[in-house]
Amino acid sequence: MKQTKEAAPAAPKKKHRHSFNYPWMSAAVPLVVLLVALPIANSRFLTVSNLTSILLQAAVYVIMALGMSFVLMTGGIDLSQGSLLALVGVVAAYIVEHQGSIFLAVVASILVGALVGLANGTVISCLKIPPFIMTLSTMYLCRGLTLVITQASPISITNASFRWIGSGRVLGIPVPVIIFVVAAAVGQFILSYTATGRYILAVGSNREAARLSGIKTRWNECKVYIISGVMVAIAGIVYVTRLGAAQANAGQSYEMEAVAASVLGGTSVLGGEGGIIGTVLGAIVVAIIRNAIVLLEVSTYYQQMITGAVILLAVIVDVQRKARAAKRVD
Amino acid sequence: MSDSILRFENISKTFPGVKALKNMSFEIRRGDVHVLLGENGAGKSTLIKILTGVYQADEGGTIYLNEKPVQIHDILQSRKLGIGTVFQENSLIPHLNVAENVFLTREIRTASGTIDWKRTYEECERWIRELGVDHINPRTQVRRLSVADQQIVEIVKVFSQNPSIIILDEPTSSLSEHEIKNLFRIIETLKKKGVTFIYVSHRMEEIRQIGDRATIFRDGELTGEIENCKTADMDEIINMIVGRTLEEKFPARESCIGEVLFEVRDIQVPNTIYDISFRLHRGEVLGFSGLVGSGRTSTAKAIIGAIPRTSGEIYINGRQVRVTNPAEAIANGIGYLPEDRKVEGLILSKSVKENITLPSLKRKFSKGVILDAKKERKTAEEYREKLRIKTPGINRLSKFLSGGNQQKVVFAKWLCSEANIYIFDEPTRGIDVGAKSEIYQIINDLVGKGAAVIVISSELPEILGICDRVLVMRDGRITADIDRRDATQERIMSYSI
Missing domain, CATH: 3.40.50.300 (P-loop containing nucleotide triphosphate hydrolases)
Structure with missing residues (x-):
């Protein structure tokens, strides 16, 4: 909610006085710490090429996390993201290699993502299956379907124009970075400037009040899974075109990275609160940690431990800060 | 005053913008079924919540238990003081059986620290017999019981903790005539064993059936005390509940009713x-x-x-x-x-x-x-x-x-x-x-x-x-x-x- 306020044009300036209480604050704190500490630890960190590579590595996660954030805002979760990423990648690679049409490949991928999202959303909202269970099932279904299609052998992508999506640059900026910025802008637009964004947050905060206010709670809950599916489809295309191949085991546990980025960015897993900027920053923080471990020549075995510790610390600090802020207002 | 088990003196409770209780003073006598009567929002529930430690009364008021001032900070403490509460929303765990619910957090253990199921069921049966509700099986899952029986289990649970006072908060709101009679019989049984009851209700017909004395609330104030419920005049009680005059200011309006x-x-x-x-x-x-x-x-x-x-x-x-x-x-x-x-x-x-x-x-x-x-x-x-x-x-x-x-x-x-x-x-x-x-x-x-x-x-x-x-x-x-x-x-x- 603060997110929308913050992003609204000409938001009243005086509101900034009583708090720095934005959802993305939780990601901003570790981000600032890292940005200050890392250049001191290693001079190569603050080079254009290193920063670009961080953003490039973050791209897939950012796009997926955007979708996850919308789902979390309604109090749900989408565990099928990682498997869907693999499925979509295979679909895209297969069409490009057999049909040669990039356009068709992109459209088909997004359609597959949207359909899986629609299936998730419909079952969850209409049949009242808990999101955790439903998306756990689609997680297995998508992974299994991908294995059946590929028979576990990777599909390499030889079409150079398609691979440009993952490896090309425009004015020196990698295309995946441009895609994630555009995706984030669209996400922010939906959240702050459309009734849908307001409805999603309303359903996540108080479903009954939202329903009695005439909001179609089921349809709005369904929408977030479609958004998630489409975001995953876009992430999947970026993923396979960067790698140059589609694999059945791609994207394993990426959904957890997406949850981590969202939570780090101040989106509440209980629903009702969240923001786009925070999610983007959260995904970037995770990418920076990954980069720093390579840069500082720490054993990569420590990477997950450090990521876990940073998330835990950031969330604890954030919860404390919010509690203090709430007390002040009282 | 020697037979007073519980006495309220100047109890007030203020919420932001509302004064829910205003200087309540009255006593509850040992062995009585004391009825608290009033409309919704009159302050009955607030008083119960103060007595069970959910709310704290404002400064200046005192609760005397057996003529000793007591401070009640939470429900555990009120339980220790011998006040048992059967809440309106029952607090049983649906998937556990009757005995498990009755002894929840007070499990009977064997020497090695595991739960002594044999004694648990024996004890539970003993309490059930004592209350005269033999139709309840200690091994039945609570969710399979009727609402009325669940309430009885709740009373068994409260009673098995040996309280001197039992609070019943609107116990009949979801019961049928027959079930109400059964409940009243249980209350009579426990009364004979020396338990004092605080009975919260907004149903007037019940007060004569079950009550000994009654206190009537309106808008957070005490508007009447009845010494003998059996002979009380119903019209008088209604007046005390609803008030004789329209106290609030209602802005005047010219009615103009159309099609x-x-x-x-x-x-x-x-x-x-x-x-x-x-x-x-x-x-x-x-x-x-x-x-x-x-x-x-x-x-x-x-x-x-x-x-x-x-x-x-x-x-x-x-x-x-x-x-x-x-x-x-x-x-x-x-x-x-x-x-x-x-x-x-x-x-x-x-x-x-x-x-x-x-x-x-x-x-x-x-x-x-x-x-x-x-x-x-x-x-x-x-x-x-x-x-x-x-x-x-x-x-x-x-x-x-x-x-x-x-x-x-x-x-x-x-x-x-x-x-x-x-x-x-x-x-x-x-x-x-x-x-x-x-x-x-x-x-x-x-x-x-x-x-x-x-x-x-x-x-x-x-x-x-x-x-x-x-x-x-x-x-x-x-x-x-x-x-x-x-x-x-x-x-x-x-x-x-």
């Missing part, structure tokens, strides 16, 4: 409401009176399609309309203000502005898919001024507002939706007198402009003060249709019980 605007025919919700039919005129305020659970809120929710109905037709201006969900109700100009503003009326974690515009976002504040932020802000500001909502700004989260101002936000929300048929469910519950009369003024303004209003209220003075006509409900049916000129509190009461 039929809204009509409901034969609404049914199985096991809830039956054959609900009524007409509502332009410019009319129609009151819905009745006890809690009589079906007033269900009627409102069935009308707007928030709960599914099995039959029923709705007509606006003589034309039948389709209303199967709240969105369709809003599209047809019906606005429903729910009874619980914190759970159903407002999204507490969202701003005043966002709450006000929520039902009308798509219709009034969208240009294509894009929200018109400027218009939204302007409209919210207008309502803030018009309804005098006290908030530092429209971006303030609504949870930080006082009860009365929160309620004004919910009113603004429905005024903003430009409905012309309004259903206000307990519009003034839990808000202070000043805000109440402002809300009555809002209602008057609405009907003055030709809208039609339904007010559901448990406060009889309010019903009499603002309505043109009163429908009384009992057990899911409309039992009376009374014109304002013929309506008295006693008359309404006689149709509700």
Whole structure:
């Protein structure tokens, strides 16, 4: 909610006085710490090429996390993201290699993502299956379907124009970075400037009040899974075109990275609160940690431990800060 | 005074904007069934919550237990002091069996620390026998029991902790005649064993059946004490409950009732409401009176399609309309203000502005898919001024507002939706007198402009003060249709019980 306020044009300036209480604050704190500490630890960190590579590595996660954030805002979760990423990648690679049409490949991928999202959303909202269970099932279904299609052998992508999506640059900026910025802008637009964004947050905060206010709670809950599916489809295309191949085991546990980025960015897993900027920053923080471990020549075995510790610390600090802020207002 | 087991002295409780209890002083005698009687919101529950440590009384008041002052900070402590409580919402765990529930957190253990199931069941059976409720099997899962039996299990659980006082908070609200008799028999049994009861109720007929002494509350004040319930005069008790005069100020209004605007025919919700039919005129305020659970809120929710109905037709201006969900109700100009503003009326974690515009976002504040932020802000500001909502700004989260101002936000929300048929469910519950009369003024303004209003209220003075006509409900049916000129509190009461 603060997110929308913050992003609204000409938001009243005086509101900034009583708090720095934005959802993305939780990601901003570790981000600032890292940005200050890392250049001191290693001079190569603050080079254009290193920063670009961080953003490039973050791209897939950012796009997926955007979708996850919308789902979390309604109090749900989408565990099928990682498997869907693999499925979509295979679909895209297969069409490009057999049909040669990039356009068709992109459209088909997004359609597959949207359909899986629609299936998730419909079952969850209409049949009242808990999101955790439903998306756990689609997680297995998508992974299994991908294995059946590929028979576990990777599909390499030889079409150079398609691979440009993952490896090309425009004015020196990698295309995946441009895609994630555009995706984030669209996400922010939906959240702050459309009734849908307001409805999603309303359903996540108080479903009954939202329903009695005439909001179609089921349809709005369904929408977030479609958004998630489409975001995953876009992430999947970026993923396979960067790698140059589609694999059945791609994207394993990426959904957890997406949850981590969202939570780090101040989106509440209980629903009702969240923001786009925070999610983007959260995904970037995770990418920076990954980069720093390579840069500082720490054993990569420590990477997950450090990521876990940073998330835990950031969330604890954030919860404390919010509690203090709430007390002040009282 | 030697037989006083519990004595309240100057107990007050203030909530932001409301004084729920004002200088309560009375005593409860050992071995009595002491009835606390009053309408909803009279302060009975607040007193119980102070006694169980859920709330703390304001400074200056003292509770004496056996003539010794006590401080009660939480429910565990009240239990230690020998006060057992059977809450209105039962606190049993549905998937555990009777014995497991009875001994929850007090498990009987063997020497090695595991649960001694043999003794658990033996003990449980012993308590069940002592209460004379042998039909209950200690091994039955609680969720398989009827509501009445669950309540009995709750009493077994409380009784097995050897309390000297047992509080029963509206124990009969969901029981049938037969089950009530059974409950009363259990109370008599325990009374003979020396247990004192505090019996909270708003049903008058019960007081003579079960009560010894009674204390009557109204608006947080003690309005009467009855020394012998068996011989008490019912009319007198009613007067003490509802009050003789209309204390609150109701702004005057010239009734100007027009043609039929809204009509409901034969609404049914199985096991809830039956054959609900009524007409509502332009410019009319129609009151819905009745006890809690009589079906007033269900009627409102069935009308707007928030709960599914099995039959029923709705007509606006003589034309039948389709209303199967709240969105369709809003599209047809019906606005429903729910009874619980914190759970159903407002999204507490969202701003005043966002709450006000929520039902009308798509219709009034969208240009294509894009929200018109400027218009939204302007409209919210207008309502803030018009309804005098006290908030530092429209971006303030609504949870930080006082009860009365929160309620004004919910009113603004429905005024903003430009409905012309309004259903206000307990519009003034839990808000202070000043805000109440402002809300009555809002209602008057609405009907003055030709809208039609339904007010559901448990406060009889309010019903009499603002309505043109009163429908009384009992057990899911409309039992009376009374014109304002013929309506008295006693008359309404006689149709509700």
